[in-house]
Amino acid sequence: MAALDAKTTILNAAKRTLLSESKSVADLVNYLDDDFVKSVEIIYQSKQRLVITGIGKSAIIAQKIVATLNSTGTPSLFLHAAEAVHGDLGMLQKDDVVICISKSGNSPEIKVLTPLLKRFGNTLIGMTADKNSFLGKESHYILNAFVEEEACPNNLAPTNSTTAQLALGDALAVALMEMRNFKSEDFALYHPGGALGKKLLLRVKDMLDTTHTPQVTPDASIKKVIMEISEKRLGVTAVIENNTVIGIITDGDIRRMLNNNDTFTHLVAKDIMTHNPKNISSDILVSDALNTLENNAITQLVVIDNGNYKGILHLHDILKEGIV
Known part of the structure; x- marks a missing residue:
């Protein structure tokens, strides 16, 4: 195949796939009904966990949905449909809500598992492309993930169907977030190690180095000032008088x-210091401190609590935390 023909074939296949999958996702809007609403309400009102199960590619989608729900305030567990009948069904507790994902709703594993998922009187929500399937008929509520066809040229490999399942899971998660009035601050609590978590949670006192607090007296010699700045490696020193x-x-x-004087032996710290430096308290968010640095085009802030000098916050320390 000529290089030009190969390029055209590749791009056309990619475009067809993306257009086909995007249409399948868009069509889901037409299948949202009272069952979707009731499913969200039941999950929201549940005092127990949400257990999501599936097999094959649907199991992978189930894991992603579980991860999304856990990070947005809905405690969830993944149960592999094949492993469930070999002991993992013990994960399921009374009053847990269960979502079972299966495109056909008729696979052997799903037929065996479905009755067992309701053994404690659990509410079963089926996510399937066939409302009339075994899973569809056995479920209390159905999340309709119907797709007309797969993007696969043979209409076999799960493509549109798994994309639809993923999108429907996201719709479920976002609906639950709105029911819970889930804020960015709440999201940060579940992601304390990420950039967003640090931006919303990390306070100056959490990262302030109190072992390196450069300071000199107003009458300190310039040599002493230079040594203090060099030793503490923050590019600055505070000038302290009466604490x-x-x-x-x-x-x-x-x-x-140095540019303005041929000699500095007659100068002391108070002669060259900047009066009334920008300062912050250690209790403010690092993100707010960063805004102060940017708004004033400076790289250091003096940290003061109730009149007491606590140290220096440097822009480089914030950058190291990955907040920017």
């Missing part, structure tokens, strides 16, 4: 002093 910060000296102040 109060009266100014700061940055490495930029040192450079400007």
Whole structure:
């Protein structure tokens, strides 16, 4: 096959797939009904877990839906349909709500498992492309994941069907989020290690290095100032008088002093310091501190709590946390 023909074939196949799958997802809007509404309400009102099961590609989709629900406030568990009948059914507890995912709704494993999923009086929600399948008829409620065809040229490999299942799972999760009035702050609680979690949860006191608090007296020599800035490696030192910060000296102040003076033996810290430096409390969010740095085009902030000097917050420390 010529290179040009190969390129055309590849791009056409990709375009057909994406257009076919996007149509299948768009068509799902027409299948949303009272069963979907009731399913969301039952899951929302449940005091127990949500257990999601499936087999084959549907099992992989089930795992992704479980992950999404867990991170958005709906405690969920994945149960593999094949392993369920070999002991894992013990995961299922009384009053758990169950979602069983199967395109056909008629696979042997699903037929064996479906009656068992209701053994404790559990509510069974079937996600299937065939409402008249075994799963469809045995379920209390149906999440209709009907697709006209697969994107696969042989109409065999799960493509449109699994994309539809995934999208329907996302719709379920978002509906539950809105029912719970789930905020970005709530999301952060489930993602404390991610950038969003840090942005919404991390406070200055959580990352402030209190072992390196550069400080000099107002009458300290310039040599002492330079040594303090160099030793603490923050590019700045606070000037402290009577336990109060009266100014700061940055490495930029040192450079400007050298440009303006042939000698500095007659100068002391208070002669070159910046008065009334920008400061913050250690209890504010790091993201708010970052906004202060950006708005003032500076790289360091003095941290002061109730008049007490706590240390220096540097832009580089924030960048290391991955908040930006």
